Each structure stands twice: as C-alpha cells, then as structure tokens.
Amino acid sequence: MIDGLKDKVVIVTGGAHGIGKAYCKGFADAGARVVIADIDQPGAEAAASEIAADVGAKNLSPILALHVDVSNEESTKNMAAQVLEKFARIDALINNAAVFSVVPMNRGRIETIDPAEWDKLMAVNLRGLFFCCRAVLPTMRTQQSGKIINIASGTVFAGSPGRIHYVTSKTATIGFTRTLAREVGGDNINVNCLAPGNTLSEENPSAETIRLRESSAGLRALKRVQVPQDVVGAMLFLASPLSDFMTGQTVNVDGGISFL
Ligand SMILES: NC(=O)c1ccc[n+]([C@@H]2O[C@H](COP(=O)([O-])OP(=O)(O)OC[C@H]3O[C@@H](n4cnc5c(N)ncnc54)[C@H](O)[C@@H]3O)[C@@H](O)[C@H]2O)c1
Incomplete structure (x- = not known):
C-alpha cells in the first residue's frame, strides 16, 4: 500500500479495460477518489462496480464512471467539469x-497502413493527450498542484x-511530456x-495474442509474461507525493528488456 493517495481525485482515461482498469483498482485500493x-x-x-466490490470497505469513496472521447475537445472539457462538480478538485490525470x-489498429508494415487510420490514431493517442491536459490544467494551476502521467x-x-x-x-508522447513539464513546473x-x-492486457486474448505477449518473455531479464498489475506500482509512485521532485521523466516498466 502506498501512502499519500487517500482522497486524491484521480482521472484515468481509458480506465474501463486492460491496464487502465488495473490502475483504477490500484488507486481505489490506495483510498483515492x-x-x-x-x-x-x-x-x-462495469469496471466501477467491479472495483467497488473488490475494494469494499477499504475505500468508501465513490468511483465515478464517465463517458469521454479524448479526441474531442468539448468532451474532455465536459469530463473535467463533471469531475469538478462531483469532487471540486483534480489531483491527477492519467492519460492512458x-x-x-x-x-484496434493495423499491426502491419508501413505500406499497409491506411492514411485515415494514421489520422484516427493520432487524433486519439496525441490530440487526446493535448485536449485532456488542457482540460485539467486550469484547475491544477489554481490549486498550485497536480500530477499528469502520460503513457x-x-x-x-x-x-x-x-x-x-x-x-x-x-515516441511523441515522451517529447510532449518533457515540454509540458517545463511549461507547468512553475x-x-x-x-x-x-x-x-x-x-497481456486483453480480457479474452486469442491464441495469437497470447503468442505475441509470450514472445517478449525470453527477451526480458525477468523471464515471464508481463501483466497489467506489473505496471501499477510505478503508476501509484508517480501519482503520489513520493515522486514530488521528479518531472519530465519516462519510467520504463518492461521486466528488463530496454535499459535506458
Ligand atoms: N498492452 C500493452 O502491451 C501496452 C504496452 C505499452 C503501452 N501500452 C499503452 O497502455 C495503455 C493501455 O493499454 P491497454 O493494453 O490496456 O489497451 P486497451 O486497448 O485494452 O485499453 C485502452 C482503453 O482506451 C479506451 N479508449 C480508446 N479510445 C478512446 C477514446 N477516444 N476516448 C476515451 N477512451 C478511449 C478503450 O475503450 C479502452 O478502455 C495504452 O495507452 C497503450 O498504448 C500498452
């Protein structure tokens, strides 16, 4: 259990499934809203009900489930407004x-990728990051505190x-992180x-997906398949006061494939 997250208001985008859902469960376990x-x-x-049932009496704070399309600026502003209406502050934003x-996306080589899919992916993965940060920053600046964690x-x-x-x-997410860190550190x-x-984040993985995930195990210093829970500890650390003097950094959690 990590200290310092009790009652913190944490938004996890893409928190309904996969690794995002594991972050939500980790934050709820730590007493966050x-x-x-x-x-x-x-x-x-469904994820909110499942997590509330799992966490039980450990965290009596409500878990809020919201619709957002991160690629739509109005939708991200609505998300921030609903969180403020419910909790009156925003302590952390996880851009997951x-x-x-x-x-899903096409996992093929460059010649097979439809330009329309390129644009759609950039709209969610990058424009989404840009919009979600802009939606919460006025609140964080007023509070003079906040944690943004990009994935x-x-x-x-x-x-x-x-x-x-x-x-x-x-890759662009890393440059975005470094630049925003310098813009808002003050x-x-x-x-x-x-x-x-x-x-292995899929809820019902196909045999091919399992093979894909298993293919990394032998490349790791720690020789096993990575599961969502493996990333939760680093996430809680980055959202907690334990990392208050860290900013602009990229933390790699891969069981020892790449050494930065
Ligand atoms: N699983 C991996 O191997 C892996 C590895 C490295 C990084 N990541 C990253 O970790 C994050 C989570 O990965 P995952 O494996 O859980 O993926 P996932 O596809 O299981 O979950 C992504 C979530 O984002 C939601 N989402 C998609 N488009 C959205 C939109 N426009 N607005 C709001 N929500 C939207 C989906 O509904 C889903 O709940 C992603 O950023 C992914 O790129 C995953």
Whole structure:
C-alpha cells in the first residue's frame, strides 16, 4: 500500500479495460477518489462496480464512471467539469486512453497502413493527450498542484516493426511530456511518462495474442509474461507525493528488456 493517495481525485482515461482498469483498482485500493473516463461508458460503469466490490470497505469513496472521447475537445472539457462538480478538485490525470487493442489498429508494415487510420490514431493517442491536459490544467494551476502521467510504450526504445503509427504516437508522447513539464513546473505540476512493456492486457486474448505477449518473455531479464498489475506500482509512485521532485521523466516498466 502506498501512502499519500487517500482522497486524491484521480482521472484515468481509458480506465474501463486492460491496464487502465488495473490502475483504477490500484488507486481505489490506495483510498483515492477514482474517475474512470472512457469512450466505452457501459464498460466504465462495469469496471466501477467491479472495483467497488473488490475494494469494499477499504475505500468508501465513490468511483465515478464517465463517458469521454479524448479526441474531442468539448468532451474532455465536459469530463473535467463533471469531475469538478462531483469532487471540486483534480489531483491527477492519467492519460492512458489509446487506439491499441479495445479500439484496434493495423499491426502491419508501413505500406499497409491506411492514411485515415494514421489520422484516427493520432487524433486519439496525441490530440487526446493535448485536449485532456488542457482540460485539467486550469484547475491544477489554481490549486498550485497536480500530477499528469502520460503513457508511452516500450516499443519506442529500440523501434518495433509493424504499427509504425502507434510507435510514432508513443515516441511523441515522451517529447510532449518533457515540454509540458517545463511549461507547468512553475505551478508545481509534475508531468511524467510511464512506458509499459508488451503486456497481456486483453480480457479474452486469442491464441495469437497470447503468442505475441509470450514472445517478449525470453527477451526480458525477468523471464515471464508481463501483466497489467506489473505496471501499477510505478503508476501509484508517480501519482503520489513520493515522486514530488521528479518531472519530465519516462519510467520504463518492461521486466528488463530496454535499459535506458
Ligand atoms: N498492452 C500493452 O502491451 C501496452 C504496452 C505499452 C503501452 N501500452 C499503452 O497502455 C495503455 C493501455 O493499454 P491497454 O493494453 O490496456 O489497451 P486497451 O486497448 O485494452 O485499453 C485502452 C482503453 O482506451 C479506451 N479508449 C480508446 N479510445 C478512446 C477514446 N477516444 N476516448 C476515451 N477512451 C478511449 C478503450 O475503450 C479502452 O478502455 C495504452 O495507452 C497503450 O498504448 C500498452
């Protein structure tokens, strides 16, 4: 259990499924007030009920499930307004929503990627980041505190063939993080990035997906498949006061594939 997150208001975009849902459960376990914001509203509500039942009496704070399309600026402003109406502050924003597996992408080589899919992926993975940060920053600046954690990917460190649009978006996330850290540090806002390795995050993985996830195990110093829970500790640390003097950084959690 990590200290310092009790009653903090934490928004997790893309929190209805996969690794985002594991972050939400971790924050709820730590006593935070969690906002699950996802394009899949029924999924967000189901995740909120499941987490509330799991966490039980450990955290009596309500878990808020919201609809958001991070690629739409109005929708992200609505998300921030609803959180403020409910909780009157925003302590952390986890920019986790992405075109990845629930909203799938072409994992083929460059010639096979439709330019329309390139644009759609950039609209969610990058414009979404830009809009969500802009939606919460006025509140964080007024509070003179806040934590923004963006999600990159282990694919950026050595390059990774296939899905070049995705890897490009995740590489840009690191530059975005460094620049925003310098822009908002004067208001006591930390901006960091977490890069998970190849993680078995699917709820009902196909045999091919399991093979894909298992393919990384042998490359790791720690030789096993990575699961969502493996990333939660680093996330809680980055959102907590324990990391108050860290900003602009990228934390790699991949079981020892890339050494930065
Ligand atoms: N699983 C991995 O191997 C891995 C590795 C490195 C990084 N990541 C990153 O971690 C994050 C979570 O990955 P995951 O495996 O859980 O993916 P996932 O596809 O399971 O979950 C993504 C979530 O984002 C939501 N979402 C998609 N488009 C949205 C939109 N426009 N607005 C709001 N929500 C939207 C989806 O509904 C889903 O709940 C992503 O940023 C992904 O790129 C994943």
